[in-house]
Every structure is written in C-alpha cells, then in structure tokens.
Amino acid sequence: MEQVKMKHIGVLALQGAFREHIEIIRSLGHIGVEIRKVEDLNSIDSLILPGGESTAIGKLLVDFKIKEILIQKIRDGLPVWGTCAGMILLAREIANDKTTHLSLMDIVVRRNGYGRQLGSFKIDGVFKGIENKIPMVFIRAPYIESVGKDVEILGEVDGKIVAARENNLLATSYHPELTDNLETHKYFIDMMNR
Numbered sequence: 001m002e003q004v005k006m007k008h009i010g011v012l013a014l015q016g017a018f019r020e021h022i023e024i025i026r027s028l029g030h031i032g033v034e035i036r037k038v039e040d041l042n043s044i045d046s047l048i049l050p051g052g053e054s055t056a057i058g059k060l061l062v063d064f065k066i067k068e069i070l071i072q073k074i075r076d077g078l079p080v081w082g083t084c085a086g087m088i089l090l091a092r093e094i095a096n097d098k099t100t101h102l103s104l105m106d107i108v109v110r111r112n113g114y115g116r117q118l119g120s121f122k123i124d125g126v127f128k129g130i131e132n133k134i135p136m137v138f139i140r141a142p143y144i145e146s147v148g149k150d151v152e153i154l155g156e157v158d159g160k161i162v163a164a165r166e167n168n169l170l171a172t173s174y175h176p177e178l179t180d181n182l183e184t185h186k187y188f189i190d191m192m193n194r
C-alpha cells in the first residue's frame with residue numbers, strides 16, 4: 001500500500017473557520033497546525049488562510065506581528081491557499097475597498113461580491129483539475145474580477161471567477177471545509193507535492 005507522506009499543514013487560527021480545515025487535514029492523514037504566533041510558522045509545509053472576516057484577520061496579522069514574516073515565507077515559496085476571506089487577504093487589490101493585506105497574488109477581488117440578497121448559497125460547480133462537479137458554499141463571498149497574466153483560472157460560477165492559482169498560491173471564493181467534499185483540500189495537498 002502506498003504510504004501517505006505526512007505533511008504539516010498550518011491553518012491561520014486568529015479568527016474564522018479554521019477548526020473545520022484542521023479536521024479535514026487530519027482526516028486526510030496529515031498534521032493540522034493552528035497558527036497563532038509567528039514561531040508556529042516554522043514547522044509547516046504549507047498554510048491555509050481560512051474564511052472569516054478579512055478586516056479582522058488582516059488587523060490581527062499586524063497586531064500579532066505575523067504579517068511581514070508571513071509575506072516573506074510566501075514569497076520564498078510556501079504554498080498557501082486562501083478561502084473566502086483568505087482570498088481577500090492574498091489579493092493584490094480589493095476593488096471596493098482601499099485596503100490591501102498581504103497583497104501577494106495578482107488578482108483583483110470584490111468583497112461581498114454577491115450582494116445582500118444572495119448572501120449565502122450553495123451550488124455544484126466545476127473546478128479545473130477535479131473530475132466531477134463539487135459542492136461550493138458561498139457566505140458573503142468575494143469573487144475575482146480580474147487576474148494577472150500568470151494566474152490560472154480554475155473555476156467560474158455564473159461568469160464570475162471563484163477559483164484561481166498563481167504558482168504557490170491558490171484562492172477560492174467558496175468554503176469547501178463546510179461541505180463533506182474533500183477534493184479542493186486534496187488538490188491543495190497535490191499542489192504542495194509538485
């Protein structure tokens with residue numbers, strides 16, 4: 001039987017939906033590490049930035065003095081996946097907000113892109129590289145308005161980009177950790193192995 005090579009996958013645990021990611025990482029045979037302080041970053045092979053409130057997480061990254069070292073590690077190649085608020089943290093620009101946070105991925109995102117009426121919804125969507133459609137849960141989600149030349153679009157829903165990748169960076173608008181579908185997590189782990 002093929003041995004699963006155990007990875008230490010960090011999940012930023014300052015605010016938001018981090019526990020669900022940790023549980024999925026464990027169920028896939030890897031080690032989930034809650035990241036709360038800068039030293040926690042030393043032991044990880046990759047990092048998930050979870051959904052939550054990007055303004056709050058962005059502020060806590062500064063308050064806990066994690067931001068600058070995290071930016072350096074990601075620039076040096078640490079694989080990172082931002083879901084929902086995490087996608088906003090990664091974006092080079094937020095179309096409807098003057099702030100940026102880590103500003104590492106060449107995407108322009110629109111916060112709360114689906115408006116008030118469509119605050120939360122679930123659909124089955126296509127993700128390039130995953131064979132079947134997967135359930136996608138959107139909660140006051142952002143979408144990607146435009147991408148730079150090195151960004152590969154991986155998923156679109158109703159003409160809006162909801163998943164994309166640029167080298168070691170992956171971003172999704174939806175919350176895969178709130179469904180029982182593990183395919184996006186497997187995609188990320190595969191991406192680390194390459």
Ligand code: GLN
Nearest residue numbers: 051052053054084085140
């Ligand atoms: N609306 C949130 C924000 O702007 C993101 C929502 C989420 O992560 N589910 O940060």
